[in-house]
Amino acid sequence: MTGTSQHDEDDQSLVNTYLRERDEQSFRELYRRHTSALYASALRLCGSDADAQDVIQETWIRACRAVSSFKWKSSFRTWLIGVLVNCVREQSRNKNSKKTEPLSDDFAELSTNESGERLNLEQAIAQLPTGYRHVLTLHDVEGYTHEEIGEFLSITAGTSKSQLHRARKAIRAALAKE
Amino acid sequence: MDQFEEDLSPQERKAFASLHREEQVPPFLEDQTVEALKRQRLIRPNKRRSPFSFRQLAYAVAVALVFFGAGLWLGGRWRTQPANGTPPTHDAKMSEFMLVLLDSPELPSDESKEEEQRVAEYRNWALKLQQRGLLIAGEKLTTELKTLNNAGGGLVISGTQVDRRVKPMAGYFLIEARDYQQAIEIASDCPHLKYGGTIELRRIDHTAS
Numbered sequence: 001m002t003g004t005s006q007h008d009e010d011d012q013s014l015v016n017t018y019l020r021e022r023d024e025q026s027f028r029e030l031y032r033r034h035t036s037a038l039y040a041s042a043l044r045l046c047g048s049d050a051d052a053q054d055v056i057q058e059t060w061i062r063a064c065r066a067v068s069s070f071k072w073k074s075s076f077r078t079w080l081i082g083v084l085v086n087c088v089r090e091q092s093r094n095k096n097s098k099k100t101e102p103l104s105d106d107f108a109e110l111s112t113n114e115s116g117e118r119l120n121l122e123q124a125i126a127q128l129p130t131g132y133r134h135v136l137t138l139h140d141v142e143g144y145t146h147e148e149i150g151e152f153l154s155i156t157a158g159t160s161k162s163q164l165h166r167a168r169k170a171i172r173a174a175l176a177k178e
Numbered sequence: 179m180d181q182f183e184e185d186l187s188p189q190e191r192k193a194f195a196s197l198h199r200e201e202q203v204p205p206f207l208e209d210q211t212v213e214a215l216k217r218q219r220l221i222r223p224n225k226r227r228s229p230f231s232f233r234q235l236a237y238a239v240a241v242a243l244v245f246f247g248a249g250l251w252l253g254g255r256w257r258t259q260p261a262n263g264t265p266p267t268h269d270a271k272m273s274e275f276m277l278v279l280l281d282s283p284e285l286p287s288d289e290s291k292e293e294e295q296r297v298a299e300y301r302n303w304a305l306k307l308q309q310r311g312l313l314i315a316g317e318k319l320t321t322e323l324k325t326l327n328n329a330g331g332g333l334v335i336s337g338t339q340v341d342r343r344v345k346p347m348a349g350y351f352l353i354e355a356r357d358y359q360q361a362i363e364i365a366s367d368c369p370h371l372k373y374g375g376t377i378e379l380r381r382i383d384h385t386a387s
Contacts (some may be wrong), residue, residue: 022222024212031208032305036200043201050243053204064220121193140186140194165184 009074019068031060038084044137046089047126052156055091059084078148085134085152094132124174132167139164184219202301203220205313272354274314274359281348282374298367309355312364345376352382
């Protein structure tokens with residue numbers, strides 16, 4: 001998720017304009033380029049529309065505060081995802097989420113939804129405990145490396161790997177059950 | 179390779195790849211975020227720069243004053259009554275219209291691949307409207323339905339799924355337009371029609387608000 005493309009250059013140009021003038025139009029352009037992707041991530045990481053919308057707003061506020069110190073060593077999108085993940089984790093801590101317990105190995109509780117129907121992949125991801133859901137979403141859905149995930153979540157790449165291993169095991173078990 | 183090094187099977191990889199990477203953002207969120215940024219002084223209010231120089235502007239004001247004076251003088255000499263006594267109409271004020279999207283039985287089910295494509299087309303259409311400043315809100319509705327009535331003397335609530343045989347309401351868009359003509363132009367471009375759906379176009383009546 002590194003490297004420079006035309007898209008990155010356009011982002012950099014918009015960010016520079018925004019920083020120079022604190023310009024509304026360039027902000028709106030950046031918002032429109034990235035928010036639909038950020039929102040998809042936020043929905044998976046938060047699990048609810050309302051929480052995801054709060055996180056999106058907070059992500060942009062923090063991004064606008066901090067973007068002047070962004071070094072452009074990754075893409076702007078990757079940097080934004082990092083900001084978003086931190087907002088999600090903070091929100092999760094503030095809400096004292098009940099889904100932070102570690103998973104048991106058989107993951108039986110993930111096998112059905114409220115209607116008793118078999119789970120699809122999206123539902124199975126939504127029911128993962130927070131830490132596993134974050135790692136699996138960032139790696140298997142978003143395509144980030146363990147090193148990048150480690151930076152986002154303040155964990156080692158090894159921890160990211162082991163959490164992904166367990167999260168995948170949970171997902172497979174859940175989807176295999178009738 | 180350590181104990182956690184593993185890869186997804188091709189089937190699993192395909193399943194993850196099929197998940198949405200983008201989701202339609204509620205239209206209100208952009209303005210809400212901009213307002214929050216303005217409150218925190220992270221965005222400056224828009225300053226509209228005049229396309230004219232000061233000299234051009236001063237000249238334009240002087241010309242306007244001359245015409246204004248001439249208009250007053252002429253108005254005094256040739257004041258007339260309206261032909262039929264009715265006040266002049268003006269379309270400058272924008273109205274709000276609701277596009278009620280009614281599904282047809284032939285439309286794809288929510289789970290199909292074609293449905294994903296359809297939703298993406300609607301999203302793109304809505305984004306274009308949003309960029310023109312004409313979209314106020316818009317959402318897709320689920321097929322879950324709750325009905326409330328007081329027919330038997332007490333409140334009765336029933337829950338079911340919408341009946342696709344009777345053109346159920348599938349979603350809506352709330353837009354701004356000058357008049358019905360512009361609203362029709364906007365609605366006629368909506369991908370819902372391409373997919374065989376029906377659009378009911380209704381002007382919002384603000385007399386009750």
